């Protein structure tokens with residue numbers, strides 16, 4: 001008769017309600033012509049609780065009794081919930097009896113203050129005994145006849161307590177002879193436990209119930225092994241780390257084995273081997289959503305052509321590096337290293353060796369690293385003494401992330417894509433290993449980067465739908481609030497057309513800050529911000545770094561120098577900076593250069609298009625010219641939307657001061673309008689353009705032919721306005737002289753031959769600049785390719801809406817740097 005083996009995990013039997021669910025899953029699929037073996041885990045969390053109680057007892061701490069009480073209570077109350085009153089007493093007394101047995105062993109541990117591997121296994125194995133006994137009785141009371149079989153009588157192992165090795169000869173014989181003699185069609189078996197040749201209870205390793213089921217399935221030549229758990233199959237990544245992880249419907253044994261070895265906890269790694277040898281298909285199903293397709297593990301490459309099947313990770317890794325000139329060309333070093341480690345039963349998870357043979361690097365579990373150092377340094381004591389080899393270097397706090405897929409070998413560029421995606425996000429790679437089967441590419445990285453790395457890789461290889469970008473916005477004034485409303489309006493467009501999921505993860509202004517990993521709902525960001533914590537810039541910045549989210553962008557829409565000082569610490573964490581704040585790009589050349597260099601070194605972007613010409617594409621165009629090999633010979637520009645507005649609107653009817661006030665009221669000035677009127681803002685802009693062409697220019701190097709009377713520029717902003725009123729005659733004279741000559745006044749910036757100057761000029765009607773209206777800006781680039789007729793960029797050069805849209809464009813540039 002064909003046999004099906006079903007295994008239900010800890011969460012599937014965690015309480016009475018779930019146990020009833022399992023019973024209904026089983027009863028709907030029962031078939032008279034098929035035998036069924038049901039392997040059960042302990043009720044979720046029981047194994048941990050038993051080990052904890054035993055550990056407490058071994059320290060001589062009497063509170064282990066309370067832990068045991070809790071375990072007992074949990075099982076007794078589950079029985080009470082599952083069975084009608086008249087059936088309870090016999091099963092309650094059987095549960096009680098096992099709990100007394102556990103307590104007896106723990107009492108011994110408590111008295112001896114010693115927890116041997118043997119005692120630990122016999123205590124921790126009781127979870128499965130209890131759950132399977134209760135389950136078998138419940139099946140009976142539902143009318144499903146079955147027999148409980150102690151797996152310790154079937155599965156024989158050596159005495160490696162904690163993770164015993166199966167004696168397959170004996171085990172297979174036991175299982176075959178059991179099935180040839182058993183009369184019931186339904187057998188209930190506790191997972192996880194086995195026994196050694198002396199009859200002691202052993203365990204198969206944490207998560208080992210899957211293995212129990214596979215061993216039985218293989219020996220009994222089952223038609224299928226079904227692993228019922230709390231997810232709908234093996235997924236492209238651990239769903240606890242990647243919210244967009246997808247179910248893999250078909251996967252080969254080799255891929256499943258590789259993924260589980262590299263951390264996909266949904267299946268215990270040794271499980272695959274026995275069923276793979278017998279070509280028994282494995283189906284992973286969700287107890288809580290039994291109609292979902294789940295994952296089918298079987299022979300051969302799955303039908304679809306995807307190159308990467310899944311991504312997984314192993315935490316708590318240590319890298320051991322053995323280095324030295326004495327290793328070059330001399331055989332036997334690696335052998336001695338591996339022998340030293342295996343002698344200590346230290347499992348090597350990953351190996352890399354540089355082709356120079358000058359060093360060899362292996363990854364082991366972090367808990368083994370101290371022991372590893374001791375034995376390796378001892379084995380190489382002689383070579384270390386004569387300085388041919390250096391003492392073993394141990395690095396901890398590391399993890400492995402691995403891409404797995406049978407098909408990867410048929411696709412080129414996968415590792416390139418893997419490493420560049422991580423590089424773009426500032427994830428430092430300590431070591432790389434690629435198996436010769438090319439089924440696995442592993443990278444060793446810092447543990448703090450694991451979540452970010454897996455999400456970045458998942459996005460790169462699985463999410464054709466969209467890429468998530470995390471924005472941290474600093475400043476909610478004129479430009480900031482316009483930007484937020486543009487982002488809100490465009491969210492759908494960005495998702496549908498650019499495949500960008502732009503999430504505002506943090507907002508701060510000078511009063512409040514608010515951060516949310518789930519993204520801030522832009523329809524009520526003001527209320528959210530209001531409900532936030534008092535603003536604290538350094539805390540805001542350190543939280544951004546601590547969060548370590550992929551594709552993070554810091555957006556500075558302030559005019560603050562304190563904020564501009566934070567850029568280096570962000571750029572060096574590969575967080576891009578988009579600034580309309582001009583302070584950084586126009587501070588010392590040294591600082592400007594430092595920011596550019598940091599961005600290059602750490603694969604981040606430092607973008608400040610709106611520093612010149614607001615939303616006009618001035619810096620972007622200049623860079624495109626330079627990148628394509630053109631040379632800029634001269635720049636002439638009207639770069640102050642404010643001054644243009646002022647001179648276009650000033651005709652003597654209203655005083656000059658009033659026109660300036662109007663410009664400020666309409667949001668066309670810097671927060672401090674003196675920066676515009678003095679020409680300083682234009683100086684900053686022409687300096688930034690010159691710097692972008694490669695010129696090392698400082699503010700002092702720029703000539704400013706200011707038209708402002710000196711008295712306006714001393715004192716505060718109010719003094720500035722009242723002094724302008726007093727000097728109305730001076731301003732009138734300026735425009736009258738120009739209009740008499742049929743000209744207009746424009747505040748110009750010029751850069752040529754390394755020299756820059758700014759100042760007011762009378763412009764003739766034939767000149768491009770004459771026809772600049774409102775708050776327009778214009779930039780003329782005279783280059784090798786545009787020698788006489790310059791490249792002209794002209795349009796609105798001030799205003800919150802256009803500046804915000806320029807910032808928006810930089811955000812898009814920083815979000816999709818490869819496009």
Ligand code: ADP
Nearest residue numbers: 009010011229230233234235237238264265266
């Ligand atoms: P059970 O108790 O049923 O044996 P486990 O907790 O051992 O269940 O394994 C299932 C869990 O494995 C899931 O809840 C999920 O959080 C985790 N997991 C880790 N990686 C993966 C993956 N790649 N696919 C599916 N689940 C995964």
Ligand code: ASP
Nearest residue numbers: 041047192206207208209
């Ligand atoms: N109960 C055991 C554990 O928690 C075995 C299992 O659940 O597979 O490790």
Ligand code: MG
Nearest residue numbers: 009207265266
């Ligand atoms: Mg498990």
